[in-house]
Amino acid sequence: MGKVYYISKNVGLGLLVLGVSALATIIALSIAYDKEKAKNQGRPGDGAADSTSMPTPPATLFTPKEPWDRYRLPDSLVPVSYNVTLWPRLEPNADGLYIFTGHSAVVFKCVKETDLIIIHSNKLNLTNFHGHLAKLSGLDEVTAPTIQKSWLVVKTEFLVLQLRSRLAVGATYVLYIEFQGELADDLEGFYRSEYTEDGVKKVVATSQMQATYARKTFPCFDEPAMKAVFSVTIIHKRGTVALSNGREIDGVIDGMPVKVTTFEPTERMSTYLLAFIVSDFVSIQSNQNNNLLIRIWARKKAIDDRQGDYALNVTGPILQFYERYYNATYPLSKSDQIALPDFNAGAMENWGLVTYRETALLYDPIVSSTGNKERVTTVIAHELAHMWFGNLVTLRWWNDLWLNEGFASYVEYLGADYAEPTWDMKDQIILYDMYKAFAVDALASSHPLSCREEEVNDPAQISEMFNTISYNKSYLNTFAFDNTEYTDLWDHLQKAVENTPGIHIPHTVHDIMNRWTLQMGFPVVTIDTRTGSISQKHFLLDPDSVVDRPSQFNYTWFVPIKWMKTGVEQQQYWLLQKTVSGQDWVLANTNVSGYFRVNYDLENWSRLLSLLNTNHKVSHLPIHLSNVSDTLHCFSKIISTTLALTTTKYLSKEKDYIPWESVLRNLNYYILMFDRTEVYGALQAYLKKQIQPLFEHFRTITANWTRVPSGHTDQYNQINAIGIACSMGVRGCRELIRGWYRQWMETPNHNPIHPNLKSTVYCSAIAFGGTEEWDFAWMKFKNTTVASEASRLRAAMACTKTPWLLNRYLEYTLDPTKIRKQDATSTIQYIAQNVVGLPLAWNFIRARWSYIFQQYGKGSFSFSSLISGITKRFSTEFELQELKKFKEDNLHVGFGSATLALEQAIEKTTANIKWVTENKAQVLKWFTEASK
Structure with missing residues (x-):
């Protein structure tokens, strides 16, 4: 294809802009999104780790011989409805195990003649009925075939029933099964969560079905396209409350010390969206949304301390916003939200x-x-956002998970912006999501959004898929309670384009979007203002890396570009083969609205740098975000490293959060590459020089740290000012931190540190201190009843520079009584972020990989972050060889959902080695001269 480029017409052009221009943002979210990495990820000061993973094909080719050898269900049977009864025991049995029992009856229809019933079942003990693991009957006077034999297939997680004769096409049958499972603490399926309140141990039975764990709770057709209606009954102990997807319609206490709660039948839905919970939690509620019942559930102390009030206050407005945005009423009778002590995902x-x-x-x-x-x-x-996009309309198979996740990751900013309009949430999407997408999609081992179905089969591959897309209101109405593929969305977006006056695009939505979804990566667009020419090239972290995934589009894209130049604000029209030139500055991809990077001729770079250093407020966010970010991502030898660093010189004049945060996130790469080398001293001196004015600015406007800045993002930038100033040695900062923390230690029941600053103060004080400071934090961590406080302390304890404390902390991650299982891998990552802790965490992981993999790695979709988090600093040939040996030594164990993360770690380390080798000397020289 020819090198054709388009510039968007209007930011507010409704569906087209959402479907094409803003879609660039959504594509970025697709790539950045690792299922509830995204939601485990904290906001400023939360100290959370990040990760990104994409799917990988099977390591070895497996050719199935029988239908039950395949990971996908046959297409001969379709579920209609389930009747499920569960009875979780919240006390251990004689063997010390927590169990649940239950029975299920699934009504299914035969759509293709078959003598096999294949249904998912995993880790359940099934009751034997006269030699068989289920009972089969017919409906509407249909006679069911007899069961010849039945068995379980461990590899593919199937219950198989071989029948003596074939099921009749069009006939409906009922499969009845009784079962027992373990209510384990593995955070999967129907599992056990524990907490202590008022010195008493409490047990919660709760669930996590996505992606392939419903089959651990009851036998079911556990694929997203196999939607059905679910009628649920839960038997539970008196004094506890049972919750499920539907609203409770009856609660009967029989002669036993139990209660039987039944729920209204669900809408037609997928198994991965089921939820079952038994606890002694309490709730607060509201009925303001057209009499919709909205409830927030949590531990009694949390509710008593009003920790659920804010969630209740924003839920109603957000639901109302989405009803208008989607033009579709919330389809259920209630909206329950519950906070769990143990939960592997973020939500x-x-x-x-x-x-x-x-x-x-x-x-x-x-x-x-x-x-x-x-x-x-x-x-x-x-x-x-998922209540409509994902739940009402659902992906057909996990290879299109981005249809769910990227879109929700995009509109979450719109919903949050509606709930809190003073926060400027829509500006932050670039910081929190777009740049993460750039980082992973610049790798040769990246992956298209829409991969082939056969590349996503077993549970580990499915877990790697957690990634998006835009929407159309008619799309939701057409496919309500049904399943779709990404091509359905393009069809409906195309209809919207054709039916919207004033919109013209020279290609179909399919043509434009397939280049973004069916091939990996993104372009760097180069604008030569001397000649007016515009060109594109596939951007790669290492330009010498080999891309072994062919593309029918030859790695070219239709690129929607917004641009501006001197005196002309935000050009917003479709541009086809037009020139961009002039004697004054030109800036493209303003507000980083497009999913691509930008480069210019040196003359234009010079004009932009001059503007940045003399009048950096003239264009505010566009200059800061696209200019600074693009120049610092200079791995591909597109521009010089010194030119990239020069864009940061103006920072001593900058007071706004987003430009500071953008630069700091990009400069973090320099810190990671050089904080173990002689370069770091000069780098530290330069950042000290740049951050000092910001530190003094906040000291002044907060009356010597006694007030809180009024602006939402100003409060975040105060965190940056203190955190960077202390780590870079600004005079007075460490004394300030130590004083606050010491005052808290002396009066443990009165914390003088403002909540906004706690993460930074805790981490810095523990880093500057010793055993006494660490042990105090551990004591407060064990005793706090506020989860956010526990999370801050847990991250801060990884900041100590004392090796034996870090090694002890690593050992704690293997003990669930000290560090909850949900927090184990992120705690290891926190330790690895510490320059002193990196080698300790790396040795720890290598020595215990088999155990850690068995505990967390087989299906957890956040597991890949463990590999990517620990290897961020790797930049030497020795570390690369260690990484490769780690892979070789553990092939027999496996890497599960971290398989691709390991390959990407090797690729990133290789690129880091090359970049450090080529740039170390000039970076040292630049920082040395710039810090004077």
């Missing part, structure tokens, strides 16, 4: 019963920070 969009980590739903008005509050808002907005 899960179960239809009608959304589950959260406590840090993602609870906000303490006294203890929690502005960042905690923002996180609650954005996570709620993300999960509620």
